[in-house]
Amino acid sequence: MKTFTAYIEWDAETKLYVGTVPGIPGAHTQGATLDGLRKNLQEVLELCLEERGVG
Helix, strand or coil: CCCCEEEEEEEEEEEEEEEECCCCEEEEEEEECCCHHHEEEEEHHHHHHHHHHCC
């Protein structure tokens, strides 16, 4: 299992957490809670890696 670092910010305008995984094109998403954001990031990261033929 690989470990990835995500950058997380709070967007006061949309009232959502926004996360991105640097170095992985397309690996960014948002969520209303940190748990929701974590799940969304995991899903989008898996899709991005699958698309690139990694994993």
